[in-house]
Amino acid sequence: MxxxxxxxxxxxxxxxxxxxxxxxxxxxxxxxxxxxxxxxxxxxxxxxxxxxxxxxxxxxxxxxxxxxxxxxxxxxxxxxxxxxxxxxxxxxxxxxxxxxxxxxxxxLNNVVLADVTSAQALSADQEAAIADQVKQMTGASAVELNITTNADLIGGVVIKVGSKVFDASLRGQLRRISMDLLGSN
Incomplete structure (x- = not known):
């Protein structure tokens, strides 16, 4: 550090x-x-x-x-x-x-960088939808997407903007369900 x-x-x-x-x-x-x-x-x-x-x-x-x-x-x-x-x-x-x-x-240009990890390659429409969603969440005038793929996600995407992470992956959903089930015992 x-x-x-x-x-x-x-x-x-x-x-x-x-x-x-x-x-x-x-x-x-x-x-x-x-x-x-x-x-x-x-x-x-x-x-x-x-x-x-x-x-x-x-x-x-x-x-x-x-x-x-x-x-x-x-x-x-x-x-x-x-x-x-x-x-x-x-x-x-x-x-x-x-x-x-x-x-x-x-x-300076009010542009945010969003790191997007998806289970599979994204179409242009999906990229545009993600960029629009990030614009709404951040209030930025434009979004740069840094896209990587990771089959371990099973499905969906994980979006990281600065220190904020939005996990809409199937793996993340399964992990949250597992935590809920373990917490209810």
Whole structure:
């Protein structure tokens, strides 16, 4: 827990600084797209991740690789921010900074993130219905769904928004029935 607090002390100011830069340059949405793309690359490429995060790799080498990977697809201000992270030896916090920035962008746009776990793949209509339900529950203007499947749920969905969990799964219903039965004895 102490480690998470220390990481937050580094991540939050940098994410906030990136948001300030994005707002000053009127590029909040562009930076959010860049941050999402960079997170996807970090997740998909273990080699890229280990190279960029390795403290033994020289800063100039990291900068060259970042410039090559980002190329023309990334905004110049955003790229300059990444290079600053390398100079300040904060590039190891890149995941957290990007995630923090995206969270700030969601807050700015009144968008909530809902983690949805379903027993099977959802149709577009089901996703839209879940998004509408989350909008009503939270008062948000828009909803981003992070959908995963888990056959152990048997049926239904579990929706998590922040610290709130709405369990409409068959497994959850069976567990509640079991608890009721055990409690009535």
């Amino acid at each position: 102490k480690g998470n607090a220390m990481i937050a002390q580094v991540v939050e100011p940098y994410a906030g600084a990136l948001m300030t830069l994005a707002q000053d340059t009127n590029k909040v949405e562009v930076f959010a797209e860049n941050a999402r793309a960079l997170l996807a690359i970090l997740q998909e490429s273990a080699d890229f991740r280990s190279f960029v995060m390795n403290p033994l790799v020289k800063a100039e080498e990291k900068k060259s690789v970042l410039q090559a990977v980002c190329g023309k697809d990334v905004d110049n201000y955003f790229l300059s921010f990444l290079l600053l992270l390398v100079d300040r030896r904060r590039i190891t916090f890149l995941d957290g900074i990007c995630e923090g920035f995206i969270a700030l962008q969601r807050k």
